[in-house]
Amino acid sequence: MPCEFFTLQDFMTYTKGITYILMLVSLCAITGFWLFLTERDTDEPHHHSK
């Protein structure tokens, strides 16, 4: 989204704000992703045993 800022301070407030939101989202997402990634993992050493 294009926008202009006159001070570095305002620019950083804005970009860091977005970054903080993204960080929160990614923390949640990584949880979900980890579950997705490992869902079919079995604890048994022989994977074809099912």
Place this chain on the structure above:
Amino acid sequence: MSLTRRRFLGWMGAAGAGTLVGRQAEAAANVHFTGYPDSFAVLHDITLCVGCRSCEAACNTVNELPPPNRPFKDLTVLDQHRRTTSKTYTVVNRFQPASQAPKSIFVKKQCNHCLEPACASACFVRAFKKSPEGAVTYDPTVCVGCRYCMVACPFEIPAYEYEKALDPKVMKCTMCHPRVKNGQLPGCVQACPKEALTFGKRKDILNIARERIHKYPQRYIDHIYGESEMGGTSWLYLSSVPFSQIGMREDLGTTPAPELTSGALGAVPIVVGLWPVLLTGIYAITQRKEKVSAEEQRLAVSQAVEHARQSAELDMVRAMEKAEKDKETAIKQAVKKAMDEAVKAQQEVKA
């Protein structure tokens, strides 16, 4: 732009959200920041200041600050090097640099209204804001009182109302923001009898300063303090002696305050993004190792069991064989005994 979107941006602390609309053509400007184009500034020509303290008095009046311990007419206070406090937004100090003796030099001190204020960068509730008019304003309704702004300010300006229990505030010069918005001059500028203070657009003020240096090279050193110190300030100073001799630090550098922390702030999302990957990776490896070693253990155990079983069987066979043998011997012995006895009996009968 829809309302919800703007509200969303507002939450994120988009200080610039208000300025977004209709400025899209200048989007490419987010590389280099030059401050608000029409902001105001004040030039303090130290060579003109006579230390009359009229500016201090005016500041006290327009900001409705408590009356001073000693009247503003009393010029003996100039002898101590004072700093701004919660009751005085501005102070004038006297210096006597050796090179100028016996002449005194008077320097006015107040918030410099930085273009990139360290106080604003440090405040975690955004209580400070650089306004388009040039003033760095403070909002006491959100201030938590952590005093990080005071730690951050390189000019040692913000002061705190330590003696207040319930509503302590950070106190500092406002560059008379409300007055300026009304088209009035800042209190101190209006009061100065010697034109040691000049108010105007920062662009123009810089030009005036340059012109004076150019016109009177003997009178001024070739440096406009505040032009680039800490990224530039809205108070600019001209002097006849090096600024370090009159209590102004020359070692602050030109790096704007937000840049000092941008590296550390930039590392934060990287840690959030990559640490979980790294750590789950390590976790997976240790899990894997454990699984392998568990498997090995199981194998070892089953082998041991097998081994035990086999050796047990062997023992059994041996035992059986032995038993068999024993039995045989026993029978043999019994037979032999029986035979022997029979022989004996026969011999007895014969005899």
Place this chain on the structure above:
Amino acid sequence: MSDEKSLSVNKALTPFNMVAGIILLIGMVITILRFTGGLAAVSNLTDDNPWGIWIGFDLLCGVALAAGGYVTSAAVYIFGLKRYHSAVRPAILTGFLGYALVVFALHYDVGRPWRLPYPFIVQQGTTSLLFEVGACVALYLTVLFIEFTPAVMEWLGLKRARTIVVRLTMLLTIFGVVLSTLHQSSLGALYLIAPSKLHPLWYSTYLPVYFFVSSIIAGLSMVLFESTLSHHYFSHKMDKTHLAEADNVTLGFGKAASLVLAGYFTIKIIGIAIADNWHYLTTGYGAWFLLELLGFVALPCLMYAVGVRDRNVKLIRWTAGWTILGIVLNRLNISLIAFNWQLPSSQRYVPHWMEIMVSVFIVTIGILIFRFIVTRMPIMYEHPDYHSH
């Protein structure tokens, strides 16, 4: 039950409890003074020295020394050092208590403590490192709390709830490490904005890295130190596993601490080189800096190493105490001693006795709560109904 009660009545008269009682009393009086007379009534804080020992000691040292929680749980759950399992719970408990007390202490320091949630709910100052610290500490306190709940649930007998939390352990540990990395380093980064006030030997663009690495050292040393104390005072509360693992834990953590100290020493030297600060080493501040670097980084590094090689548990424990002193010294140097070094001595900060009392008061509360919990909940031993997983 009645036995226990009569026992605790007897206990109430020990000299320790009497001293603690007096401290609590004084603390409460100062608290009243603080919230009726303002900061000026109880502190020596000035406009030049806005941060005193409540930040330098309570916040900076408090958070660093509470690092044991994340260091241990990371070692056990992520790096798979299951041998040290018995060290997890005490470390998490002290971590949680430490953070809770830090937040409590902040209520004395900030001007309007009831506004502490403002940065999150009213207006976000996202460019502030303090915002970062605040957000992480708040989140981490929550994580630690959840991590600690299994002990509480065992105590209360809530089996179902416990199972759920235990299954989250890995994830919580990872979040804990991420959040700790962030706020431990950000505490150092707080000072990045004041290059003109902090002495160049301590100011460095590496400050966040220094704080993070030294927090690992602090965490490891604190675990060792606490286990020494706990063995002394609570060994009757420990089960066989805990006692048997103790020496193993000591050796392992000692080795780790020695390694990390070596790394820390290296990057400190690199920091001097990068900023070309060698010439400061010959000044008074330089001598002080060298004392910190050689006496409290290099020396404990060596002592830990010798302790591990000789399997000298006693030496390792003494070194842990020494290292902790070093971390405290480092934090105080940055926040108070080398801060504002250019001001004339008349404008420098010396803590008011009431400030010190408040810190003592808060530490005392911490010890009392720790004792309360350890003597009641399954911290030093495994609850008979549950097995570690």
